Amino acid sequence: MKTTPFTQKHTELGAKMAEFAGYNMPISYTGINDEHATVRANAGVFDVSHMGEFMVTGPGALDLIQRVTTNDASKLTAGKAQYSCLPNKEGGIVDDLIVYCLEDGDKYMLVVNASNIEKDWNWIQAHNTENVAMEDISERTALLAVQGPNATKILQELTSIDLGSMKYYTFERGTFAGVENVIISATGYTGSGGVEIYFEDKGDNAEKIWTEIFRVGTPKGLKPIGLAARDTLRLEKGFCLYGNDIDDTTSPLEAGLGWITKFTKDFTNREALEAQKAEGAKRKLVGIEMVDKGIPRHGYKLQNAEGTEIGYVTSGTQSPTLGKAIGMALLSKDAAAEGTEVFVVVRDKPLKAKVVKMPFVN
Secondary structure, three states, rough: OEEEOOOHHHHHOOOOOEEEEEEEEEEEOHHHHHHHHHHHHOEEEOOOOOEEEEEEEEOOOOHHHHHHOOHHHHHHOOOOEEEEEEEEOOOOOEEEEEEEEEEEOOOOEEHHHHHHHHHHHHHHHOOOOOOOOOEEEEHHHHEEEEEEEEHHHHHHEEEOOOOOOOOOEEEEEEEEOOOOEEEEEOOOOOOEEEEEEEEEEOHHHHHHHHHHHHHHHHHHHEEOOOOOHHHHHHHHHHOEEOOOOOOOOOOOOOOOHHOOOOOOOOOOOOOHOOOOOOOOEEEEEEEEEEEEOOOOOOEEEEEOOOOEEEEEEEEEEEOOOOOOOEEEEEHHHOOOOOOOOEEEEEEEEEEEEEEEEEOOOO
């Protein structure tokens, strides 16, 4: 298994470790519920250094990004980022990603899912007909997500960048915890606010940043958080997880990602997706809440009252915030209306649930 610059820290702190996307990652420290509550109410630190980062630079950089992503990257200026996805030719999604504009028009950083680094690189390169300069900097880039309502207040003394005034999906470069040329972005996948910190993994950068974050944060209740709580946090907010809620067979329109699918430009499979928009998607990703006792798990089938299969669960958990079982499901369009009664098949037994509006937690 691969390691991150912080793997030893996690083991020293007694984290429960497991393989994730080929990396030895912390799943939990003190328990999912405690870690989840810490991020919702205060702040926590996630090691997400396993994520992938590609640099796309020079002439043709914007044109290449425009052709392979659904969102309109021409709207980005230096210091702004956007959520997007890479559509495939069959109507599905290669991956979802974040596009960072480092310099107007000709310098971008693409942040992709850890499990899809090679797949995404090959896909983009296959469309790189103009030989635009690309570099995979994943192996030398470290990333910490400090998330929660108090995250920016806790970190402020470590940088001259005004963290509290940063708008959602913007970023700045500067010095953080004594390390130069750090990217601090007002992004994250918990829905609780906070920042993500990108820096080059060289020398003692990782040691400095980790030590300083916990020096200022520990007295204020900041804790390290594992990937299990990251999953429950994102699910409560209705954020898609690639490989669960979206994949090569799920279109962005089915997944409720029409807002990042801009038909004002040309991109892979645009015509087919535009036709799907005009006709209406036959499936829809929705939120479900259990009525009967049971937890919806990825892959569980969904039925209507007559026992006809109408879809399947894409993600599910016991919500730490709500104290009830929730999930996301891909349902046929005629069963996807809010309030519709559905049945999750758990060990051959249909358990009652209902379609609800997302996000589950505001």
